[in-house]
Amino acid sequence: DTEVTQTPKHLVMGMTNKKSLKCEQHMGHRAMYWYKQKAKKPPELMFVYSYEKLSINESVPSRFSPECPNSSLLNLHLHALQPEDSALYLCASSQDLEGRRNIQYFGAGTRLSVL
Amino acid sequence: DAKTTQPTSMDCAEGRAANLPCNHSTISGNEYVYWYRQIHSQGPQYIIHGLKNNETNEMASLIITEDRKSSTLILPHATLRDTAVYYCIVRALNTGTASKLTFGTGTRLQVTL
Numbered sequence: 001d002t003e004v005t006q007t008p009k010h011l012v013m014g015m016t017n018k019k020s021l022k023c024e025q026h027m028g029h030r031a032m033y034w035y036k037q038k039a040k041k042p043p044e045l046m047f048v049y050s051y052e053k054l055s056i057n058e059s060v061p062s063r064f065s066p067e068c069p070n071s072s073l074l075n076l077h078l079h080a081l082q083p084e085d086s087a088l089y090l091c092a093s094s095q096d097l098e099g100r101r102n103i104q105y106f107g108a109g110t111r112l113s114v115l
Numbered sequence: 116d117a118k119t120t121q122p123t124s125m126d127c128a129e130g131r132a133a134n135l136p137c138n139h140s141t142i143s144g145n146e147y148v149y150w151y152r153q154i155h156s157q158g159p160q161y162i163i164h165g166l167k168n169n170e171t172n173e174m175a176s177l178i179i180t181e182d183r184k185s186s187t188l189i190l191p192h193a194t195l196r197d198t199a200v201y202y203c204i205v206r207a208l209n210t211g212t213a214s215k216l217t218f219g220t221g222t223r224l225q226v227t228l
Binding site for chain 1: 157159
């Protein structure tokens with residue numbers, strides 16, 4: 001089973017709303033990732049968690065707040081977003097960060113629209 | 116990580132082999148070549164990776180030139196379900212940036228009847 005499950009599949013929110021994106025994997029992976037993908041562009045890395053600790057933050061604005069409550073779950077909390085934050089948000093996981101075990105498996109994404 | 120160059124788009128007839136090239140002329144000795152693809156409205160999917168030897172799995176074959184400055188992903192019998200954007204990514208393992216996948220613009224492969 002190489003499944004990464006993301007919920008919700010679609011989300012529409014206003015600029016004053018608070019919402020959360022959820023990602024779950026049951027492959028025993030210890031590294032998890034958030035990517036952002038704008039239309040017709042490649043995915044861009046946002047955050048990396050390793051063993052439930054934040055390892056990389058690619059200078060993402062504080063209105064995006066990641067959380068890794070346990071090794072199977074990754075959340076992305078959203079607050080006071082802007083319309084330009086509308087995008088496909090992808091979650092991925094890998095066995096860990098090291099070497100050949102870093103094959104990343106992606107979820108189908110959450111398509112976010114900010115009005 | 117080294118930069119990659121791929122054609123913007125390619126067409127392939129169903130049942131024929133799809134050969135997707137990638138140029139990575141500045142690749143370093145410790146950098147691997149990875150291929151992912153992204154089918155419309157889905158997340159990227161890992162295909163294959165290699166260092167210098169040719170590799171084959173159930174999805175594809177990866178041919179890396181002897182000087183490692185370019186590679187070719189081969190889908191031996193393309194089907195309509197192989198229509199996707201294919202990303203060639205070069206990354207070093209066991210380094211501080213090993214966890215980063217830096218996607219380029221990729222090649223949009225259209226498989227036709």
